[in-house]
Amino acid sequence: MKKFFAIVLCLLMVAALVACTGNKPADKPAEQPAEQPAEQPAEGLDIKVGFICLHDENSTYDLNFINAAKGACKSLGIPESNYIIKTNIPEGQECYETAADMAASGCKIVFADSFGHEDYMIQAAKEFPDVQFCHATGTKAHTVNLPNYHNAFAAIYEGRYLAGIAAGMKLKEMLDTGKITADQLKIGYVGAFTYAEVVSGYTSFFLGVRSVVPEVTMEVTFTGSWYDETAEKEGAMMLINNGCVLISQHADSMGAPSACESMGVPNVSYNGSTVKVGPNTYIVSSRINWEPYYEFAIKAAANGEAIPADWTGTIQTGSVELFELNDAVAADGTQAAIDAAKAALEAGTLHVFSTDAFTKDGEKLTSYLADVDTDDAFTPDTEVIKDGYFHESEFRSAPYFDIQIDGITLLNVNFGE
């Protein structure tokens, strides 16, 4: 019994010790508030912001959002104690609970980053009419009629097109140096799902490549997941074994870039530079920079200004970006070719989806009804071909180009898990 009390006594002493050591650092927060207000009133916005992410920083897709969130808050002077980033929020009820909790705890604007979050964001938006809810990649804001619910995307097809030019230049170099012959001009693409977002992406990439090398064809395979390293690696390997001499991808893991590096096949990446994984194969990467939108929307919410139901970032707003060109791999003159195309895109003289640039079943398209307003049956509802080009991301921010054009072969399709 004595021994027992001795143990209890020891534990109590340890606890007391911790309570003391715990108190010492506790003095610090008392000092900190004295420092912080000194920074804040300079020009910092007085607003609380919430960010909801599907995964955490291990996914390139979410990392892109997290970095943008931190960057936007920093440049707006919002202190770290005034924003919250909740990661690993699945596309379900938890998204509603998180968004509602953020609104209830004082956030004036809440962002979510994944397509499947949309319905749950709308649910929260209905409950908190005074709080702005912004959802990236969604499609329903222009039909749901809620003044505090908004969608955003970027004209990333322009970025993909520019990345495609870099890939085309590389192919041309490989042709010129005799590394490949003209009948080997086939490239591959690893996509996640057969959604319009992915279709729009690989088609614009392909058109960029074809603007340099007109004879090229492309094969596409879908993994059925936004993040599946094994499936993406296997998909890239299969394409390489099929004879594809250059690979690009629209999925979030390092699967395809690492497959390309091990096989020595050039790779064009997405959402972030993968030069670390593929120093000898990575050419360039396009990405959406969410910072301009975050800054714009947070500022608008703080000043009580309206945020449009659909916001489409462009090259001009700084939302569509190309990541560092890897000079070790890219062909000579790539940068100049990209700059020229970029200037033409900005000037409006070049359109990625010009009807002169592609055919469907051998025919040039003069009219196309796209499914812009989301409904159960995917009813095409809006004429999107005007003035000789397909107007992508104009009638709503999220992509709706879903035409299977000639020159691209789909090896499989995948619309859901």
Next chain:
Amino acid sequence: MLHISKRAGLPAWKAWLIRGAAILLALVVCSVVTVIVTKLNPIVVFKTMFDGTFGSSRRVWVTVYRIVILLGISLAVTPAFKMRFWNIGAEGQVLVGAFATAICMFYAGKMPFFQNPNISIAVKNLILIPCMLIASLLAGALWGFLPAFFKSRWNTNETLFTLMMNYVALQLVKFMIAYRGFKYIWSPNGTVVGILNSDATLGSYGLGWLPEVGGSRYLLPAAVIGAVTIFLYVYLKYSKQGYEIAVVGESERTASYSGIKVNRVIIRTMVLSGMLCGLVGFLLAGTDRTLTDTLVDGRGYTAVMVSWMSKFNPIGMIFSSLLIVFMQYGAKEVASRPELGLNHNFADILTGIILFFIIGCEFFINYQLQFSRNKKRGV
């Protein structure tokens, strides 16, 4: 030198003192790790965890709801475990329960009777909600019955069987909500169902949504699971069937010798387990008003741990569920604060430390260490 022996029996207050000491010690280790690894004040980290789970009345309600759901599943698996039937199929049983509920809600929303605006929503729900309940109980019962039936008939391995049934349930749900063929009638976007019956045409309060009692939709599930807790406590401790479960768990041979029909008890108990899981699924889908493949989110497996940690005692499970939910969602809160600069993984480390101590302390409750005084003879 060191001698381990089983304790004859420890008075309850001493056992609780040891558990309390274990938690205290776990917090100490957590604090030390926090200071060494992150140089942050551990009190701030713990305070953030507390704030994230109990910081406002809204958070308290959501936390209660999460505790109640985890508790409900833990209760559901308990009869089977007490019988030493290794049922790890709660994940699937809850999911099919939720699935059955969601199917009822979805198809009712398409029926002319339920679309008729002249009938009040109260009447419609009075008809629909019992249907949802019965459907989910039946679905859960079926998922519990199958492994038990095969076990009693052909002595199949119940661990593998129940595990496989989880995948069947998961793929069934994925198939229904995501597969292209069902897209037109079920999920317009391919991957999400959205909020069921949230159409304005069906009335402002949705069809089949569980009623909000006392201004919160989380009170009803709490009350139901509270009743289940009491029921199960009485059932296991005082009923004849509960006794039979305990006897079968101790030894099947003793059970059959004393005239208990072992196979019948196994099937009956698994059907009960499955039905309780189905009930939780009903509460989940009816309260969340949606169906996703992440609805149960691994809680069917966490519940196994809760049940064992509490030694199959329903009252103990309340505290274990509270602890697990507190740590899990407290950890999420810690990860969400940029000023702390921590990610999810660090909070998980803390959770791991605390669980280690809590599970580890059971050793000291069941066994005692004796240091022999005469070292020379010992060697």
